[in-house]
Amino acid sequence: MYKSLEDKIFTNQTQTNQYLSGLYKNYFSGLTRPDVSICGKYENFNNLTEEAGGLSTRTKSTEELTLASECNAYVGNRLKASIENVPYTRIRDCNCLLERIDDAGGDVSEVFRKQAKGQALVLRAIQYFDLVRLYGGVPLVTKVLDADAHNEASKLPRASVTQCIEQIVTDLNQAAEYLPDSWGAEDYGRFTRAAALALKSRVLLVYASPIFNRDWENSSNDRWVAALEAGLTAETELSKAGYGLYGSSAKDWEEMFLLDNTPCKEAIVVQLCSPELKLAINNGWENAIRMVSQNGGGGLAVPRDLYDNFPLADGRRAVDQAGNAINGYDSKEFFMDRDPRFYRTFAFNGTLWKVDNKADTVWLYRWMYPNPIDPEKLNVKYTEDNNKNSPVVVRKMSNPKALSADLGHSGIDVFEYRYAELLLNIAECYAATGNVEKCIEYLSKIRNRVGIPSAQNYGLGNFSDKYQAIEACLYERRVELAYEGKRCWDIWRWLLYEGGKSTDDLSLSEKSTCEALGVKPLNDISRQGAYVDAKSVNGSPFTEADPLWTARAAVCLDPDSERFAEQQLALRDFYRENFEITKLTTPMDNIGTPIYGGDGTTVVGYEEANISWRSHYYIWGFPENLLNFNTWLEQTVGWKDHNNAQGTFSFQDRESLTVK
Structure with a gap:
């Protein structure tokens, strides 16, 4: 039996x-x-990173969970x-x-x-x-x-x-x-x-x-x-x-994510998806990132902190740790001469972004025109209803053959772990153990694959010490693995919200991790968005009709085109002539504090707020219901238990592994 x-x-x-x-x-x-x-x-942790704006319960200064x-x-x-x-x-x-x-x-x-x-x-x-x-x-x-x-x-x-x-x-x-x-x-x-x-x-x-x-x-x-x-x-x-890195160009890198139910040498852990409606797992990413004009869910706005952070075409950085432009970069013309992965990760005004396997140029600007009933007021119009609070949206891992009529049932597989991540793991371990040259060697493999020139170690330069090398590894992960669910865990394991010095349980050394690596803590930032506004050349007011409809027809940026360099210059000139970048009235990160106009009653905007992460959020406590019925379990340090007593379980220990 x-x-x-x-x-x-x-x-x-x-x-x-x-x-x-x-x-x-x-x-x-x-x-x-x-x-x-x-x-x-x-579970979406993107707004806990630089990949998405919007304060949540865990990042608001006005709330604290204990x-x-x-x-x-x-x-x-x-x-x-x-x-x-x-x-x-x-x-x-x-x-x-x-x-x-x-x-x-x-x-x-x-x-x-x-x-x-x-x-x-x-x-x-x-x-x-x-x-x-x-x-x-x-x-x-x-x-x-x-x-x-x-x-x-x-x-x-x-x-x-x-x-x-x-x-x-x-x-x-x-x-x-x-x-x-x-x-x-x-x-x-x-x-x-x-x-x-x-x-x-x-x-x-x-x-x-x-x-x-x-x-x-x-x-x-x-x-x-x-x-x-x-x-x-x-x-x-x-x-x-x-197994190994897939392809030898940025185009290969982009197309790698579209191998559907087909073995890919870079995919180590993969979720197979299906377009079927019943009893199947569909990939919801395509619908989430596609614009309203493409019949999608509206798209994911990219904070300036992230798109500024991508390297230049030669691999050098565009901004320093404080966010200041360096190496000739101009954030107003953010699309000029960037890392090849930039054009495969993001979409913006003038970008070719195919859907239904047909050409589709994305536009994300707005314009104001007099209200026909009350001319003293202005109406706001968004081109093709693409209302976004950033000049840049995510396009990475999208399928040019996706059917606009049914974006919600994509069957494209999801890569959970790919070979590039393994190489980045190794690079970081080499950095942490002091072998800076080997760290550079492994980071160079990642950059070489997408076509960054080899000069100055593929733009990496030379690292003065292991701390600079570790920071370079985290930087490269932020670019290579953007929107693949890895950044939140990198911030977490390196304690990058405040560096780990705010409680005894996380105090690691004389310096915080942020100080040691030379990076700005996330608790000091407010993720930035902006509007792209059409500007009137002769000062005449706009009407409800799209003022740039005719002029924009000649503009299209296609990274696969032989004229790509020429197209960048044309798009730059179009931006200079027709667009201005303006501040958001409702910042990406805010806690709802209004700003009043001169009359003291009209709300004209909202105050910006910084991320405010509490150190005990790194490790959650056990929920009340579980502790009530499992009274022998200790609560985590920093959290109160079911009897409102302070937790005693420390998640950091000094033991050594006996199994390797």
């Missing part, structure tokens, strides 16, 4: 594959667009009778397969059983990694527990971060032994040995970073050494298995 239904499932290869497919779906059901998600849930009732409930709440797709349910499903498949009998081969266990181990590792990133140490459950609220064996304490990382690394090491180097075409998207090794590199990089590592400045620190070793091992094994 079978012990349970699960035992019977694992006696059959087809049923086991169906079980695994269900696990994949539960884990990646939130990965419906590339910018940000966590296991089982889509109570258990205000904590993120992702970890789950109390035990329920019904099954929910939450972290410890997903972990239990993995444990079930790992415990029972070897003893289930049936006609399942040993090779198949190992491959099934390898996939379950990677899934379990990914889930624990997400829990660690959100909560620090969490209870480690590695076997199936009875669903009984009174079961003493289930009263597991929070493990330390080191213990959690050890378990994650153990799982990934074992998975690498079980998984194949590749799958057949029908199984594309399943985890490979390469995926397990690359994920280990990502995990150990986070463990070595300042968020968990008080000794991060020590070039010989064992965590950095382990992370570097993991990255190099992954690189070697991935290269043997045929």
Whole structure:
């Protein structure tokens, strides 16, 4: 007799594959667009970065979260009778397969059983990694527990971060032994040995970073050494298995993201999507970034902090750490002579952005004209209803063949982890261990692929010390991985909101991380937007009709054109003659404080506000409901528990890994 239904499932290869497919779906059901998600849930953290404006609860100076009732409930709440797709349910499903498949009998081969266990181990590792990133140490459950609220064996304490990382690394090491180097075409998207090794590199990089590592400045620190070793091992094994950077141009880089249900040498972890309406995961990114004029959701406005930050065409920086223009850059003519990735990441006035595989030039300006009823007032008109509070919008990872009639059901795959990220991991580890030359070598690989000239180390120049090298790695990640859901975690692990000096639990050295790396803390910035206004050449008032409709017809910027340099100059001249950049009346970042006009009653705008992140937000506390029914669990330092007592669990420890 079978012990349970699960035992019977694992006696059959087809049923086991169906079980695994269900696990994949539960884990990646939130990965419906590339910018940000966590296991089982889509969550957008973009407005916690320079990639999007708009203050939220965690970045407003007027609000502060400290109570258990205000904590993120992702970890789950109390035990329920019904099954929910939450972290410890997903972990239990993995444990079930790992415990029972070897003893289930049936006609399942040993090779198949190992491959099934390898996939379950990677899934379990990914889930624990997400829990660690959100909560620090969490209870480690590695076997199936009875669903009984009174079961003493289930009263597991929070493990330390080191213990959690050890378990994650153990799982990934074992998975690498079980998984194949590749799958057949029908199984594309399943985890490979390469995926397990690359994920280990990502995990150990986070463990070595300042968020968990008080000794991060020590070039010989064992965590950095382990992370570097993991990255190099992954690189070697991935290269043997045929992985690598895709293509040798910016055009290839752009088209790489459009390989649909087709193996791509750069894709390490990939979510397969489908355009089907039922029982399928659709990629919602296309609809989100497309303009109203393209029948899309309206587009994603890009703060000036990000588009100014992209390099120039020769790889040198356009602005310094304070945001001041350098190396001949002019922010009013931001599209001139930029990094080749700039034109594949952003769209702006005059940009060719195909839809339905047809030419479509995007326009994002506005103009004012007298109100026909009250000429003393002005109406505002946005060209083609593209109302955006920035001159620049996101176009990265969009499909020129996307059907404007049905942008909401894109079937283009989502890359969660690609080879370029692995190379950037290695570069950062080299920087942190003091090997600046090797750091430059790996960063150069990223820039060489997209066609940046090799002079001055592809525009990187030379680094005076490891801190400058680390900052260069974070800078390159910000460009190469923009809108791929990585920037929020980079800011988090390097404590870049205020540098980590505001509480004892995050005090790492005499200098904050921001001071050490020479970067401006995000808590000091307000993300900037602007309007692009049509300007009247002769001073005559505009009418409701588009004043630039005829003049703009001759303007189009196409990075694939042989006349691209000439087109840039033409667009520059068009900007100079027809546009002016004006300040937003409602800043991207504000807390709703009005600015009144001369009469003292008319609101003419709103006050700008800076990001105001609190240090205890880096690691969430456990939610109140969970603590009420699991009273043995400690609350995180910086948060109050269910009895309003201060938390005692510290997520930073000085332990060393015993597993590498």
